[in-house]
Amino acid sequence: xxxxxxxxxxxxxxxxxxxxxxxxxxxxxxxxxxxxxxxxxxxxxxxxxxxxxxxxxxxxxxxxxxxxxxxxxxxxxxxxxxxxxxxxxxxxxxxxxxxxxxxxxxxxxxxxxxxxxxxxxxxxxxxxxxxxxxxxxxxxxxxxxxxxxxxxxxxxxxxxxxxxxxxxxxxxxxxxxxxxxxxxxxxxxxxxxxxxxxxxxxxxxxxxxxxxxxxxxxxxxxxxxxxxxxxxxxxxxxxxxxxxxxxxxxxxxxxxxxxxxxxxxxxxxxxxxxxxxxxxxxxxxxxxxxxxxxxxxxxxxxxxxxxxxxxxxxxxxxxxxxxxxxxxxxxxxxxxxxxxxxxxxxxxxxxxxxxxxxxxxxxxxxxxxxxxxxxxxxxxxxxxxxxxxxxxxxxxxxxxxxxxxxxxxxxxxxxxxxxxxxxxxxxxxxxxxxxxxxxxxxxxxxxxxxxxxxxxxxxxxxxxxxxxxx
Numbered sequence: 001x002x003x004x005x006x007x008x009x010x011x012x013x014x015x016x017x018x019x020x021x022x023x024x025x026x027x028x029x030x031x032x033x034x035x036x037x038x039x040x041x042x043x044x045x046x047x048x049x050x051x052x053x054x055x056x057x058x059x060x061x062x063x064x065x066x067x068x069x070x071x072x073x074x075x076x077x078x079x080x081x082x083x084x085x086x087x088x089x090x091x092x093x094x095x096x097x098x099x100x101x102x103x104x105x106x107x108x109x110x111x112x113x114x115x116x117x118x119x120x121x122x123x124x125x126x127x128x129x130x131x132x133x134x135x136x137x138x139x140x141x142x143x144x145x146x147x148x149x150x151x152x153x154x155x156x157x158x159x160x161x162x163x164x165x166x167x168x169x170x171x172x173x174x175x176x177x178x179x180x181x182x183x184x185x186x187x188x189x190x191x192x193x194x195x196x197x198x199x200x201x202x203x204x205x206x207x208x209x210x211x212x213x214x215x216x217x218x219x220x221x222x223x224x225x226x227x228x229x230x231x232x233x234x235x236x237x238x239x240x241x242x243x244x245x246x247x248x249x250x251x252x253x254x255x256x257x258x259x260x261x262x263x264x265x266x267x268x269x270x271x272x273x274x275x276x277x278x279x280x281x282x283x284x285x286x287x288x289x290x291x292x293x294x295x296x297x298x299x300x301x302x303x304x305x306x307x308x309x310x311x312x313x314x315x316x317x318x319x320x321x322x323x324x325x326x327x328x329x330x331x332x333x334x335x336x337x338x339x340x341x342x343x344x345x346x347x348x349x350x351x352x353x354x355x356x357x358x359x360x361x362x363x364x365x366x367x368x369x370x371x372x373x374x375x376x377x378x379x380x381x382x383x384x385x386x387x388x389x390x391x392x393x394x395x396x397x398x399x400x401x402x403x404x405x406x407x408x409x410x411x412x413x414x415x416x417x418x419x420x421x422x423x424x425x426x427x428x429x430x431x432x433x434x435x436x437x438x439x440x441x442x443x444x445x446x447x448x449x450x451x452x453x454x455x456x457x458x459x460x461x462x463x464x465x466x467x468x469x470x
Contacts, residue, residue, distance in 0.1 A: 011035050019052075026049075067128045075111060083355075096114065135165050219441070264281065277385070290333060310338050338366070345358070373393070388407070390435070
C-alpha cells in the first residue's frame with residue numbers, strides 16, 4: 001500500500017491520536033487498515049514499533065465507544081502493558097490468573113488463556129468488543145500452548161476486528177490465509193525487515209570482544225581466527241621464557257577467568273568502561289540468575305543517588321506485602337543485589353518483585369539485570385546491550401542449542417530507539433575454550449520462524465464445548 005499521502009489522502013476521518021515523530025511505513029499502513037476495520041497481521045523485528053499499532057487500535061476503538069481486548073502470552077507482559085496503558089488511557093482493566101482489576105474497563109488486558117475461557121463461556125462482555133489484539137501471536141507455534149491461540153482465533157466473534165502482532169516469520173502469508181479462511185474475512189499482511197536500531201553481535205572471550213556480525217547482518221568467523229592467533233602467540237611467549245610446555249587447552253591466557261562468576265564480572269566491568277550500559281544478562285536457569293546476581297557486583301559508575309532511589313522504591317513496594325511475604329528469601333535476595341547495583345528477574349519471583357525490577361529499568365535506576373528467557377518475550381525493556389550466558393538451554397530434560405528465532409528474540413532487546421545508534425549483543429564464553437563456531441553460526445543463521453499448527457483435542461476443550469452446548 002502506498003502511504004505517500006498519509007493521512008489526509010487515505011483517511012476519511014481524523015487520526016485517533018497524533019504522533020511527535022514520523023511513523024514508519026508499516027505503521028501508517030496498519031493505521032489505514034484499522035480505520036477500515038480490517039483484520040491485519042503485522043510482522044516486524046523486536047523493538048521496531050509494533051506497540052504503536054496496538055496503542056493506536058486501542059485509541060481508535062475507545063473513541064468510538066467500543067471495548068478492546070489486548071492479549072499477551074505472559075503475565076509479566078500483561079502486567080507491564082497494564083501499567084503502560086493505564087498511564088496513557090486511564091480506563092484500563094486486567095485479568096490474569098493472579099490479578100483481576102477493573103473488569104468493566106473499555107480496554108482489558110489479559111493472557112490468551114483467559115480470553116479463550118471467556119470465548120467458551122460466551123461472556124456477555126464480548127458483544128461490546130470491537131477489536132481483539134493478539135500480541136506475540138507467533139506463540140501459536142509453541143508446542144505446549146500454541147493450541148490456545150488457535151482456539152481463540154477460531155472462537156473470536158465475527159464482528160471483532162483482529163490485530164495480530166508477530167515477530168518476523170517466514171510463512172506469514174500462509175498464516176494470514178488460514179486466519180482469513182477461519183474468519184471468512186481477508187487478513188492484510190503488513191511488515192518490515194528493517195530494524196529501528198541495528199545490532200552488532202560479539203563473542204566475549206578472555207576479557208575481549210570479537211565481532212561476529214556487523215550492523216549490516218554480515219556474519220564472519222574472523223573472531224575465531226583472531227583467537228587462534230592470540231593463543232599461538234601466548235604459547236610461543238611462554239616457551240620463549242623457558243616455561244615448561246603445558247597442555248594447549250590449559251594455557252590459553254594467564255589472565256583468562258577460570259570461573260563463570262569472574263567472567264561475568266569481567267564482562268560487567270567491560271561494559272561499564274565501554275559505556276554500553278544498561279544491560280540485561282540472560283541465563284537459562286533461575287538458579288544461575290540468582291547466583292550470579294548475588295555474586296557479581298554492579299558497575300563502578302553506578303550513581304549513589306540511583307542506588308538510594310532504587311532501594312527506596314523497593315522498600316515502598318515491599319511494605320505492601322504481608323510480614324510473612326516480606327521475610328521471603330527472594331525478597332531478601334533482591335534487597336542484597338540492589339545494594340550491589342544489580343537486579344534479577346525470573347518467572348518464579350512474586351509479581352511485586354518483578355514489577356519492582358521492571359520499574360527500576362523504566363526509571364533508569366538500575367544498570368545491570370540478570371534474567372531468564374521470559375524477560376525477552378514482549379516486555380518492553382530496551383537496553384543498550386544484552387548478553388547470553390552461553391547458547392545451551394534446557395530442553396526436554398536435556399540441554400539443547402538455542403534456536404535462531406529464540407536468539408533473535410533475546411538479541412532484539414538491545415538498542416533503545418531514539419537513544420542508541422546501535423545495539424550490542426554478546427555471547428559470553430565462560431569456559432577455557434570459545435564456544436564452538438558451528439553453534440554460533442547456527443544461532444546467527446538468517447532463519448525466520450515458521451508458524452505451524454499445534455491444534456489438538458484436549459479434555460478442557462471437550463468440557464468447555466459440552467458446557468457451552470448445555
